[in-house]
Amino acid sequence: MAIYSAPFALHHNNLCLQNPPIIRLNLRSSSHHHHRFSTITKYVNFSKAKSTNQTISSSVQQDELMLTNIATVLHSMDLTNPDQCVQSYSLILRNCRKLHNLQLGSQIHGHMIVSGVELCEFLGSQLLEFYCKVGCIDNTRKLFDEMPERNVFSWTSVIGLYCELGDYNETINLFYLMIDEGVRPDHFVFPKVFKACAQLKNYQAGKDVYDYMMTIGFEGNNCVKRAFLDMFIKCGRMDIARRLFEQMNSNDIIMWNMMVSGYVLKRDFKRALRYVDQMRLKGVNPDRVTFNTILSGYAQEGQLKEAAKYFSELRGFGGLEPNIVSWTALITGNIQNGYPYKALNLFKKMVTKGLKPNSTTISSVLSTCTNLSLQKYGKEIQAYCIKSEELDSNIFVGNSLITFYSKSRNLNDTTRKHFNRLQQKDLVSWNSILSMSATKGSRDDVIKFLNDMELQGVSPDIITWNGIITGFTQYGDGKTALEFFTKTCHRGLSLNTTTISGALSACAQTKDLKFGKKIHNYVIKNQIETVSGVGSALIAMYSQCNNLESAFKVFNGLSRKDVTIYNTLISASGKIGFGVGAFDLLREMVLRKDLKPDSVTMISVLSVCSKLAALRQGKEIHVSIIRHGLESSNFVCNALIDMNRPSSLRLFPSSPRHHRCSKKVSIPDSPCHCLITATDKLCDSRFGCKLYDSYYRL
DNA sequence: CTAGGGTTAG
Numbered sequence: 001m002a003i004y005s006a007p008f009a010l011h012h013n014n015l016c017l018q019n020p021p022i023i024r025l026n027l028r029s030s031s032h033h034h035h036r037f038s039t040i041t042k043y044v045n046f047s048k049a050k051s052t053n054q055t056i057s058s059s060v061q062q063d064e065l066m067l068t069n070i071a072t073v074l075h076s077m078d079l080t081n082p083d084q085c086v087q088s089y090s091l092i093l094r095n096c097r098k099l100h101n102l103q104l105g106s107q108i109h110g111h112m113i114v115s116g117v118e119l120c121e122f123l124g125s126q127l128l129e130f131y132c133k134v135g136c137i138d139n140t141r142k143l144f145d146e147m148p149e150r151n152v153f154s155w156t157s158v159i160g161l162y163c164e165l166g167d168y169n170e171t172i173n174l175f176y177l178m179i180d181e182g183v184r185p186d187h188f189v190f191p192k193v194f195k196a197c198a199q200l201k202n203y204q205a206g207k208d209v210y211d212y213m214m215t216i217g218f219e220g221n222n223c224v225k226r227a228f229l230d231m232f233i234k235c236g237r238m239d240i241a242r243r244l245f246e247q248m249n250s251n252d253i254i255m256w257n258m259m260v261s262g263y264v265l266k267r268d269f270k271r272a273l274r275y276v277d278q279m280r281l282k283g284v285n286p287d288r289v290t291f292n293t294i295l296s297g298y299a300q301e302g303q304l305k306e307a308a309k310y311f312s313e314l315r316g317f318g319g320l321e322p323n324i325v326s327w328t329a330l331i332t333g334n335i336q337n338g339y340p341y342k343a344l345n346l347f348k349k350m351v352t353k354g355l356k357p358n359s360t361t362i363s364s365v366l367s368t369c370t371n372l373s374l375q376k377y378g379k380e381i382q383a384y385c386i387k388s389e390e391l392d393s394n395i396f397v398g399n400s401l402i403t404f405y406s407k408s409r410n411l412n413d414t415t416r417k418h419f420n421r422l423q424q425k426d427l428v429s430w431n432s433i434l435s436m437s438a439t440k441g442s443r444d445d446v447i448k449f450l451n452d453m454e455l456q457g458v459s460p461d462i463i464t465w466n467g468i469i470t471g472f473t474q475y476g477d478g479k480t481a482l483e484f485f486t487k488t489c490h491r492g493l494s495l496n497t498t499t500i501s502g503a504l505s506a507c508a509q510t511k512d513l514k515f516g517k518k519i520h521n522y523v524i525k526n527q528i529e530t531v532s533g534v535g536s537a538l539i540a541m542y543s544q545c546n547n548l549e550s551a552f553k554v555f556n557g558l559s560r561k562d563v564t565i566y567n568t569l570i571s572a573s574g575k576i577g578f579g580v581g582a583f584d585l586l587r588e589m590v591l592r593k594d595l596k597p598d599s600v601t602m603i604s605v606l607s608v609c610s611k612l613a614a615l616r617q618g619k620e621i622h623v624s625i626i627r628h629g630l631e632s633s634n635f636v637c638n639a640l641i642d643m644n645r646p647s648s649l650r651l652f653p654s655s656p657r658h659h660r661c662s663k664k665v666s667i668p669d670s671p672c673h674c675l676i677t678a679t680d681k682l683c684d685s686r687f688g689c690k691l692y693d694s695y696y697r698l
Numbered sequence: 699c700t701a702g703g704g705t706t707a708g
Contacts, residue, residue: 153701188703226705257706292707328708360708566706
């Protein structure tokens with residue numbers, strides 16, 4: 001029967017039953033595997049922050065013990081007793097599963113074939129479960145398709161594997177195939193299917209499964225209940241989740257927390273907090289997760305005061321110390337809402353308190369270091385990570401470090417060294433190093449890394465190519481960017497708006513109107529969304545190729561125009577010297593009720609003014625800047641100064657930009673403050689005031 | 699007959 005065939009070539013001669021040396025071979029090959037395995041385990045356990053060095057070494061001991069057990073059982077097996085064989089193989093396979101050792105398990109599979117044991121329904125499902133748990137989809141599928149009897153265990157294993165791999169559509173498909181085959185689903189399989197629907201945010205699919213469950217009168221346990229509750233929440237149906245949850249009258253803290261998190265996700269803090277009160281009334285005490293859920297919601301929303309309140313409420317109400325999740329939520333909240341230095345201080349405070357940052361914390365903090373160019377601080381963090389085995393081998397940490405080094409100046413070699421010493425590399429790692437190499441203009445490196453990644457079995461995706469294209473354009477090598485764009489097209493990947501706008505920028509840079517037109521045709525033919533990115537890239541391309549007329553044509557042809565589109569055409573008109581056009585566009589924009597000029601608009605128009613020495617219009621625009629509340633932007637101030645430069649130069653023959661100063665002053669909320677900040681920190685108060693006077697005298 | 703799993707917080 002086909003099921004007895006090994007799914008791949010096995011070293012049968014190595015698996016001779018009477019020959020003890022084989023087991024040595026098995027052991028050796030497994031301990032060889034061991035290194036790889038232990039890093040995977042560490043990676044998996046990482047987020048749970050459980051694995052200390054101690055548990056790792058004890059798990060190594062446990063593994064050794066299991067291997068020895070396998071060897072013993074294999075040798076003491078009585079091949080004349082089929083029942084005993086089934087028992088033994090079942091035990092061995094369970095251990096192989098725990099060891100997560102594909103090679104060992106495959107050899108056992110071979111052993112089973114050679115021994116001639118009948119691969120009954122039970123043993124078949126055991127073997128299948130093994131292949132599923134090690135994530136070996138090919139062997140799983142082959143075995144599963146050939147199995148004559150597929151019980152609920154086998155179906156659940158395979159469905160679980162597809163769910164684990166993220167193929168949620170197939171997860172749902174298989175569920176219905178199972179039903180069609182007459183197998184009744186149980187409380188092990190429902191959670192997986194609900195999870196698939198939840199991940200897909202496919203309400204209809206989820207409701208169908210739920211309705212089916214009701215039709216067959218299935219009484220779900222807590223796991224099942226949590227799963228479909230989660231599904232309705234993830235699909236945004238709090239109304240249904242709420243109705244079902246209240247019907248359940250449950251005192252399960254996890255379900256309560258799920259409801260709270262559902263409302264927090266919708267930013268409905270009022271309802272979320274009402275649930276916290278209700279759970280207290282029910283005698284279910286809110287735990288750390290409850291508080292962290294609310295804390296993180298407020299932090300993400302930028303309501304940092306409220307977030308801090310719940311941070312302290314943990315202790316006050318809950319009698320709990322904030323844990324790493326609480327701290328990290330607060331830190332990332334500060335980062336994402338424009339307080340990076342506050343975030344760094346929190347990080348320091350956290351470390352001082354003796355809390356150990358984990359990969360999420362480190363990634364957030366490193367991204368701040370990258371954005372603020374805090375080279376020294378970032379390096380300190382790496383030094384910290386190297387000391388910790390878990391952090392050092394963590395792929396998220398590794399990837400944040402690639403970004404950090406590649407955005408730092410003069411650290412190209414450091415980046416490469418760091419990249420080479422990474423134990424694990426994923427697509428993100430390769431994409432980062434490739435994007436960096438392109439940004440630095442190293443065509444050779446890009447080719448080398450592309451080659452290396454393919455050799456290591458990672459194929460570039462559209463993000464890889466986008467990074468390369470925009471990288472070279474940023475570097476100023478539009479020609480090479482277009483060369484890689486052509487390569488991307490040959491790959492047959494579907495291009496997205498980033499690819500198109502990147503390529504159009506490259507055309508603009510090289511003034512390659514012909515290529516640009518070709519891309520424009522592609523955009524029209526494939527009906528690519530022209531809002532924002534692509535639309536403005538087209539306008540910029542045509543105008544930089546000295547074809548302002550086509551730029552206006554594109555602009556007029558756009559069904560929806562946003563601020564960016566207007567800004568691009570205003571700036572393009574200004575650059576070409578078509579000042580009237582720029583002013584008209586601004587007027588048109590102000591008249592539209594759905595659009596508001598932003599600081600970029602103002603900068604573009606002001607640069608037109610300074611180019612045309614149109615001081616009167618410039619002053620009108622200054623009024624408009626104040627009216628729109630944009631005067632606090634440093635960039636706008638710079639543009640205002642630029643506009644007045646000819647006059648300031650007349651008044652101050654020693655150019656303000658070269659003025660050395662000894663004292664820093666700042667007069668908040670005054671134009672003077674803006675001017676001081678803007679002119680490269682011209683910080684002499686006397687000078688600042690003169691500048692201030694001069695501006696208003698104009 | 700034996701066997702299997704999952705959820706809320708960054």
